[in-house]
Amino acid sequence: MKSDDVEQGQLNKKVFISSSILIAALMAFAASGPEFAGQMFQSAQDTIVTNGSWFYVATVAIILILVVYLGMSRFGEIRLGPDHAKPEFSMPTWISMLFAAGMGIGLMFFGVAEPIMHFQAPPTAEPGTIEAVQEAMKTTFFHWGLHAWAIYAVVALILGYFAFRHNLPLTMRSALYPLIGDRIYGWTGHIVDIFAVTSTIFGVSTSLGLGAAQINAGLSYVFDLPNSNSVQIAIMAFVVLLAIVSVATGLEKGIRRLSETNMVLAILLLLFIFIVGPTVFILQAYVQNTGAYLSDIVRNTLNLFAYDKTDWIGGWTIFYWGWWLAWAPFVGLFIARVSYGRTIREFIFGVLLIPTAFTLLWMTVFGNTAIDLVFSKGVTQLASMVENDSSVALFVFLENFPFSNVLTLLAVVMVMIFFVTSCDSGAMVVDMLCSHGSNNTPLWQRIYWAIAVGVVASILLYAGGLSALQTMTIVSALPFAIILLVSMYGLLKALRVDGSKRESLNLTAMQPQSGETDKNWRGRLENIISFPNEQTVHRFMEKTAEPALREVADEFKGQGFNVEIEHQPESLRLTIGLDKEMNFVYAVYVTKEEQPVFVPNDDGTATASSEQTYCRAEVHLSEGGQNYDIVGWSKLAIINDVIDHYHKHQHFLHLMK
Numbered sequence: 001m002k003s004d005d006v007e008q009g010q011l012n013k014k015v016f017i018s019s020s021i022l023i024a025a026l027m028a029f030a031a032s033g034p035e036f037a038g039q040m041f042q043s044a045q046d047t048i049v050t051n052g053s054w055f056y057v058a059t060v061a062i063i064l065i066l067v068v069y070l071g072m073s074r075f076g077e078i079r080l081g082p083d084h085a086k087p088e089f090s091m092p093t094w095i096s097m098l099f100a101a102g103m104g105i106g107l108m109f110f111g112v113a114e115p116i117m118h119f120q121a122p123p124t125a126e127p128g129t130i131e132a133v134q135e136a137m138k139t140t141f142f143h144w145g146l147h148a149w150a151i152y153a154v155v156a157l158i159l160g161y162f163a164f165r166h167n168l169p170l171t172m173r174s175a176l177y178p179l180i181g182d183r184i185y186g187w188t189g190h191i192v193d194i195f196a197v198t199s200t201i202f203g204v205s206t207s208l209g210l211g212a213a214q215i216n217a218g219l220s221y222v223f224d225l226p227n228s229n230s231v232q233i234a235i236m237a238f239v240v241l242l243a244i245v246s247v248a249t250g251l252e253k254g255i256r257r258l259s260e261t262n263m264v265l266a267i268l269l270l271l272f273i274f275i276v277g278p279t280v281f282i283l284q285a286y287v288q289n290t291g292a293y294l295s296d297i298v299r300n301t302l303n304l305f306a307y308d309k310t311d312w313i314g315g316w317t318i319f320y321w322g323w324w325l326a327w328a329p330f331v332g333l334f335i336a337r338v339s340y341g342r343t344i345r346e347f348i349f350g351v352l353l354i355p356t357a358f359t360l361l362w363m364t365v366f367g368n369t370a371i372d373l374v375f376s377k378g379v380t381q382l383a384s385m386v387e388n389d390s391s392v393a394l395f396v397f398l399e400n401f402p403f404s405n406v407l408t409l410l411a412v413v414m415v416m417i418f419f420v421t422s423c424d425s426g427a428m429v430v431d432m433l434c435s436h437g438s439n440n441t442p443l444w445q446r447i448y449w450a451i452a453v454g455v456v457a458s459i460l461l462y463a464g465g466l467s468a469l470q471t472m473t474i475v476s477a478l479p480f481a482i483i484l485l486v487s488m489y490g491l492l493k494a495l496r497v498d499g500s501k502r503e504s505l506n507l508t509a510m511q512p513q514s515g516e517t518d519k520n521w522r523g524r525l526e527n528i529i530s531f532p533n534e535q536t537v538h539r540f541m542e543k544t545a546e547p548a549l550r551e552v553a554d555e556f557k558g559q560g561f562n563v564e565i566e567h568q569p570e571s572l573r574l575t576i577g578l579d580k581e582m583n584f585v586y587a588v589y590v591t592k593e594e595q596p597v598f599v600p601n602d603d604g605t606a607t608a609s610s611e612q613t614y615c616r617a618e619v620h621l622s623e624g625g626q627n628y629d630i631v632g633w634s635k636l637a638i639i640n641d642v643i644d645h646y647h648k649h650q651h652f653l654h655l656m657k
Helices: 004-008 013-032 034-072 091-102 104-120 130-144 146-166 172-185 187-223 229-276 279-295 297-301 317-337 344-375 380-388 390-398 404-433 443-463 466-475 477-505 514-518 521-529 534-558 635-655
Strands: 562-568 571-577 584-594 598-600 606-608 613-621 624-629
Touching (some): 013 034, 013 443, 034 146, 034 466, 091 229, 104 130, 104 390, 130 279, 130 297, 130 317, 130 344, 146 172, 146 344, 146 477, 172 187, 172 477, 187 229, 187 390, 187 404, 187 443, 187 477, 229 279, 229 344, 229 443, 279 297, 317 477, 344 390, 380 390, 390 404, 404 443, 466 477, 534 562, 534 571, 534 584, 534 613, 534 635, 584 635, 613 635
Antiparallel strands (some): 562 571, 571 584, 584 613, 598 606, 613 624
8 A cells, every 4th residue: 555655755765775776786887897798788689689679579569559549549538637637738848848858869869870871781772872862761760750759658658647547656666556556556666666767867877978979079070179088077067067957947947948949949950951951852852751651661660681681670670679668767757747638649649740740850851961962962971970970970961051160059059958858857757756756856856866867977988888888778678668568458458447437427317307407597597607706606515515415425324335525625525435346436626717708797788807717616526527517506406416427437337347
């Protein structure tokens, strides 16, 4: 059962201390013997690629199918939260945060480099040919398209659904609740969260180190700044300092504003390359690349090169699938945190389609333009530089455009901001994992994890152990993939229950007593068109709603049921215990709403309202608010409404048999 600190959102010392010790031990191991660690992790990765690549491919295919199905199914109307929940962030802000946390830095690093690398060494085509160009873009689309975002989406959906819909902690352990129940609050759940903390810290630290290398390469290429470990560690220290400032300002200000800023900068850079570059060719290529990607998506999704053996799939596709899976606990939990109140259909549309469309546009604008420079305009230096050091690819590419120094500085700033958002959102996620999913924690905890990311990255970079940790992150995706498949099964079970409950609520209500429907219709109309204040609604709750619920409660008690009535200042709650079945809940909440622009006057005219709000008495069931007001109802009408909903609840329990 839940402990007190779960309820209060206090620090989970078992997860916090265990994770800190494990991270320190792994860091010491990788730093003390980077060559041995690299060999050991590389050997594990080679074994997985040789014997388990089919499992990675099948898992990602199942994830994509499930996400598309949920978005199109009857479950799409279910909200990540109670039925009355509203999104916390606007659509543009939400998309910006998804993009910044999920893939923004990868696009900066690989937007030019990967298409060029595939062009020079495609999986099946002849290098340097038109077929190689087409295959390079199709392969890049495949690695950065729907599959990657589907992995993020399913993890975020599982976490957001159980946390916001069922009031479970917003941590990885909650995904196992349908299968192990309250044992998620014991060591089984602790181990899952420790695994998520460790993988997040090393994933973000590894990327921070690689990002520092890219920033250093850009500054060195343009300004002849020394390209060394000490400079990169200084860059990481600066990034962590900015991340601490962002963490201290919170999600609403820090991460949100940085994400929005970087989204604007990314769009401006994209538009500049699009306008100055081969505009018509880019438009043609985007349409054709998308068509080729979608037409071959089934074959490529399940292609393991079983008949034409190659090491290419292990170095690219399996590596990417493992990397996305390894990052999924971090990115998924962050996406879940910012997605409260959205329906499953809206969530999947936002997480799967919009970022994918923008990602593929980015890859076309930068990737196709880069290949065109090499293939059509003979800029062979770009290809050779990418082959020697992929971290400078973007800066060598920008050198071929007007205002190249300004563009390079802009790119460096964007990379910096992307890493700040990755660092501070990573610190926020890890802090939540160590605090039972609570985001209302002491500032020192978030600063602790932000500094931890920088320290881990710096020590490993200095010791040369980043490549070993990168490989270890990929290897860790295997156990997580197994956990994820089990969690997906649990999600489907829970959604089936939720769907049956929604179906039961659509059951035609029992007719009210005939005398009630014909009596005092003018009074009912007056109640509908009036806008009562808070005092009026509280008086209604006291004089009518509470006596009605108590009368129903007494009747159920007389029939042998376990009944509770909870009276809070702003709500009344009737709970009927049903032993092993789901309890029946009928509650009435006092809510404040904005008034319409025009309201009726006593003289029969309508004028603009001077009041800003009015109050309602809204009915809430266990699923959340039902969005209707009962102010002015008679006691008998309220009793009949309770009985109607109880009848629907019985029908729901029947559907679940």
